[in-house]
Amino acid sequence: MESIGRCLTINRLAYYDPLTQLPNRRLMMDRLRQAMAASQRNDSYGALLFIDMDNFKELNETQGHDAGDKLLVNVGNRLMSCVRTGDTVARMGGDEFVVMLANLVDTDVDLVPRAESVAEKVLFMLNQPYLIDGREYLCTASIGITLFHGEQQSTEELLKHTDLALYQAKNSGRATLRFFDASMQQALEARTQLKTDLRCALQEAQFQLYFQPQMDASGRCVGAEVLLRWQHPLRGLIQPNDFIPFAEECGLIALIDYWVLGEACQQLSAWSTQDPFAGVRLAVNISASAFMRASFVEDVLAIIKARGCDPRQIKLELTETSLVHNINEAIGKMNRLKSAGIKFSLDDFGTGYSSLSYLRQLPIQQLKIDRAFVRNVTTESGDAVIVRTMVGMAQNLGLDVIAEGVETEAQLSLLKSYGCPGYQGYLFSKPLNLEGFVCWVNDAQQQH
Numbered sequence: 001m002e003s004i005g006r007c008l009t010i011n012r013l014a015y016y017d018p019l020t021q022l023p024n025r026r027l028m029m030d031r032l033r034q035a036m037a038a039s040q041r042n043d044s045y046g047a048l049l050f051i052d053m054d055n056f057k058e059l060n061e062t063q064g065h066d067a068g069d070k071l072l073v074n075v076g077n078r079l080m081s082c083v084r085t086g087d088t089v090a091r092m093g094g095d096e097f098v099v100m101l102a103n104l105v106d107t108d109v110d111l112v113p114r115a116e117s118v119a120e121k122v123l124f125m126l127n128q129p130y131l132i133d134g135r136e137y138l139c140t141a142s143i144g145i146t147l148f149h150g151e152q153q154s155t156e157e158l159l160k161h162t163d164l165a166l167y168q169a170k171n172s173g174r175a176t177l178r179f180f181d182a183s184m185q186q187a188l189e190a191r192t193q194l195k196t197d198l199r200c201a202l203q204e205a206q207f208q209l210y211f212q213p214q215m216d217a218s219g220r221c222v223g224a225e226v227l228l229r230w231q232h233p234l235r236g237l238i239q240p241n242d243f244i245p246f247a248e249e250c251g252l253i254a255l256i257d258y259w260v261l262g263e264a265c266q267q268l269s270a271w272s273t274q275d276p277f278a279g280v281r282l283a284v285n286i287s288a289s290a291f292m293r294a295s296f297v298e299d300v301l302a303i304i305k306a307r308g309c310d311p312r313q314i315k316l317e318l319t320e321t322s323l324v325h326n327i328n329e330a331i332g333k334m335n336r337l338k339s340a341g342i343k344f345s346l347d348d349f350g351t352g353y354s355s356l357s358y359l360r361q362l363p364i365q366q367l368k369i370d371r372a373f374v375r376n377v378t379t380e381s382g383d384a385v386i387v388r389t390m391v392g393m394a395q396n397l398g399l400d401v402i403a404e405g406v407e408t409e410a411q412l413s414l415l416k417s418y419g420c421p422g423y424q425g426y427l428f429s430k431p432l433n434l435e436g437f438v439c440w441v442n443d444a445q446q447q448h
C-alpha cells in the first residue's frame with residue numbers, strides 16, 4: 001500500500017503543478033498529442049488558448065511571492081470554472097496557463113465562436129478583482145488562440161503559433177484575445193527575411209540617397225535633407241519607415257547612418273566646383289544609436305576627412321532621444337563637432353519634452369518644427385499657437401528654424417506671417433533621387 005501511495009505522489013509531482021494542482025507542461029503536452037490524434041481519427045477540432053497575466057510581475061514584486069502564489073491559485077480555480085469536462089487547464093510555468101478545448105465539432109458557424117466565447121469568459125473571469133489577504137487586486141490577462149484539426153501541424157508549430165497570437169494580443173494593448181492566422185505568420189516571416197536582407201543591403205550597395213529641397217524665406221533652395229531609400233532586388237523601392245525600425249532592432253542603423261553621411265560628403269565634394277550646387281548644404285539624419293557611440297565624433301570627422309568636403313556644408317539632424325540620456329556628454333560631442341564647422345538641427349521638434357533651459361544648453365543652430373504641427377496649422381488654433389510659440393522661442397534663443405511637411409500655400413503664408421524663415425515639404429518637392437534633384441535645382445534656378 002505504501003509503495004502505491006509513493007508511486008501516486010511521484011506521479012503527481014511529475015505531472016502536476018504543486019502550487020495550483022493543475023496539470024503541468026509535461027502532462028499538457030501529452031494531452032495535446034492525444035487530442036490531436038483523436039481529432040485526426042474523429043475529424044473533430046480543438047483549440048489551444050495561451051493565457052498570460054498582464055501585471056503579475058508587478059504584484060509579485062511589490063506584494064511578495066506569497067501574494068503572487070495566492071493569485072496564481074485563484075487564477076487556476078477561475079480557469080477551471082470556465083471549461084467543460086474533457087477540456088484541460090494547465091499551468092505552463094510562471095504566470096502562463098493553457099486551456100485546451102478538445103472535441104469541437106465543426107459546423108463552421110460554431111467553431112471559432114465557441115473558442116472565442118470560452119476565451120471571452122476567461123478574460124471576464126480573470127479580470128474580476130482578486131481578494132488576497134484582505135485586499136483587492138486587479139490583474140488582467142491576454143490570450144492567444146489557435147485552432148487545430150488533426151495532425152496537419154506539429155505540436156511545436158501549434159505552440160509557436162499560439163505564442164505568436166498571444167504576442168499580438170499583448171502588443172495590441174493587453175487585456176484582450178487574438179486568434180492566430182496565416183497573415184500573422186507571413187508577417188513574422190517577412191520580418192525575419194527583411195532583417196536578413198538588410199545585412200546584405202549595405203554590402204551590396206542597395207541603398208540610395210534621396211534629396212528633399214530646403215527653402216529660405218525668399219523662395220531659394222539653400223540645401224536638402226538627405227533621405228534614405230532601399231532599392232530591394234525583389235521588392236523594389238522600400239521607404240525608410242518600413243526598414244529603419246528593423247535596422248534599429250538588429251543594430252545596423254549606426255552603420256547605415258555612417259554610410260549615408262559618407263555618400264552625402266562625397267556628393268558635396270563632387271558638387272564643390274559645379275554651379276549652382278557649390279554652396280549647397282546637406283542635412284543628414286543621425287539615429288540615437290549612432291550618436292551615442294563612444295567614437296561618434298572621431299567617426300564623423302574621419303568620414304568627412306576621407307571624402308574631402310567642407311564640414312560647414314554638413315548639418316546633422318538629431319532627435320531628442322539621442323540627447324536626453326546624457327545631456328552633458330551630448331553637449332561635449334556636439335561642441336567638438338561644432339568647432340570643426342558642423343551644424344546641428346533638432347529634428348521632430350515639439351514631439352519630445354524639450355524645456356527651455358535644456359534647449360539653451362544645446363549647441364544647435366536650428367529647430368525643425370515637426371510636420372505633425374505644420375499639418376494642422378491652418379485648421380487647428382491649438383497647433384497654430386504652438387507653431388507660433390516655437391518660432392518665437394527659436395528667435396529669442398537666436399536659433400534658425402525650419403518647418404517640415406509644408407504642403408499648401410496657405411500653410412506657407414501662415415508660417416511666413418509668424419516669421420518662420422525656412423521650409424521643407426511637398427509644396428516645393430517630394431524627396432528626389434540624385435538625377436531628379438539636379439534637374440529640380442536647375443529648373444528652379446532658371447525660374448528665379
Ligand code: C2E
Binds near residue numbers: 228239241253371
Ligand atoms: P524625418 O527625418 O522626419 O524625415 C521627413 C519625412 O517627411 C520624410 O519621410 C519625408 O519624405 C516626409 N515629408 C517631407 N515632406 C513632406 C510633406 O510635405 N508631407 C508629408 N506628409 N511628409 C513629408 P521619409 O523619407 O519616408 O523618411 C521617414 C523617416 O525615416 C525620417 O523622418 C527619418 O526619421 C528616417 N530616415 C530617413 N532617412 C534616414 C537616414 O539616413 N538615417 C536615419 N537614421 N533615419 C532616416
Ligand code: CA
Binds near residue numbers: 225
Ligand atoms: Ca529628419
Ligand code: CA
Binds near residue numbers: 347368370371404
Ligand atoms: Ca522630422
